[in-house]
Amino acid sequence: MIPRVLASIGLLSFAFFATFASLSSAQVEPIELVIGVRADAAPFSFARNAGPRFNPPGTGPLFDKGYDGYVVQVCDVVLEALMAERSGITVRVVRVTAKTRFAALGEAEPKAEQIDILCDPATITKDRVKNHYTSVPVYLSGITFAYQDPFPGGELCASLIGAVAETTTETRGMSLILDSGKWPRYRAQIAEALAAPRQINDTPPAIPSDVDSSDGVCRRPVILWANDHDALARNFCDKHVLYYVGDVEIIRSKLKFLNENGACPFVIDNTTYTDERYALFARIPSDAGKASVVLRFFSILAEKVYTDKEQASSILIESYGRVFKDYRPSRRLQAFYWSLTGDTGVSE
Known part of the structure; x- marks a missing residue:
């Protein structure tokens, strides 16, 4: 179902782009593109002052504003190409969270500062495709969990x-x-906890042992719902959480960063339980000029995803090589890349 929806969205996008493609650079009014990025979702979209360092250093408007990661780099390459192609385009960066990112695209409450394009590890779902412009898939992850080593x-x-x-x-x-x-x-x-109303609680109770001294009852919730991965990883390393659940690369990046001095030894389960296909999402703008620029962004992305004789490698393979150079892509990820680019991302 989702591939058919994506195909329809893609055809619609290119039809809109064709409508506006006749506008020359001189005719395009100054347009500000507002890009949403995450601070906590390393290695995909994160603040550079609180995450890993990659070589070579990144370039582009998002990197220059202090953000990096696989998805950020993909967006930066496309933004640089777009800005070189059309004059009058500027980029403003807005930090979003998992909770506010789709509200910022105009989806629902709570209202957040509006963005035009979301550059974070966002999974393709039917509702998201229905309500936004959606790019070609850019990554395949999966949900798993980590636990302490040794287990408490x-x-x-x-x-x-x-x-x-x-x-x-x-x-x-x-x-x-x-x-x-x-x-x-x-x-x-x-x-039972999954079926109950959810409350976000990033910080442990005030009592150090988390146990009420009057009756010895543990006051920790069965599921700790966090606003971001930074808070969740700290709770896990402080042994306030037994199992840290999330996308495997984010868990690995967060805990590896916190375990640099052996302070947070962990094990990641060897199974991923879902297929998380990431894409870039955009607000459907009412302004024709901005719509043409947003759609051209997606068109350039699609061009740079596919490999041909004039392009040495896909933007996805290049970004993977920079961000995940210490890891060989899984067989699933190799198949994903090959289906999109004709390249598995593995040097024989």
């Missing part, structure tokens, strides 16, 4: 699960992990 023993007072709210981990990831047979000891508790 005894009567530790901690949340069983930690996850970032307003993500596909919440809507389907945890349910699929439960359905696989994982966490049998806690299955009933987790299922």
Whole structure:
């Protein structure tokens, strides 16, 4: 279903682009593109002052404003090409969270500062495709979980699960992990917590042991819903959360960064329980001039995804090589890249 919807959106986008393609650079009014990025979603979209460093250094308007990552680099390459092609385009960067990102695209409450294009690890879903311009897929991830090494023993007072709210981990990831047979000891508790109204709580209770001294009862929620991965990773490393659930690359990046001095030893489960196909999403603008620029952004992206004789490699393969140079792409990711670019991303 989703591939057919994406194909329809793509045809619609190119039809709109054809309508506006006759505008010359001289005719285009000055246009500000507002780009939404994340601070916490390394290695895809994050603030450079609180995340890993990649070589070679990045370039582009998002990198220059202090952001980096696989998705950020893809967006920067396209933005640079767009700005070179058309005069009068400027870029403003707005930091969003998992909770505010689609509201910023004009989707729903809570109202946030409006953005035109979202450059973060956002999974393709039917509702998101229905309500926004959607790019070709740019990455394939999967939801999994991490746990402490060694796993805490005894009567530790901690949340069983930690996850970032307003993500596909919440809507389907945890349910699929439960359905696989994982966490049998806690299955009933987790299922009940998933069905209950969700409250976001990034910070532990004030009592250091998290236990009410009057009755010895643990006051930690079964599921700790966090606003962002920074808060969630800190809770995990401080042993306030037993299982950290999320997209595998984000978990690995966050915990590896916090474990540089051996302060947070961890193990990541060897199975991914979902297929998370990332894409870039854009607001559907009412202004014809901005619509033409947004659609041209997606057109340039599609051109740079595909490999041909004039282009040495896909923008996706180049970004992977810079950001994930220490990791060989999985067989699933190789197949994903090959289906889009004709290249697996692996040097034979």
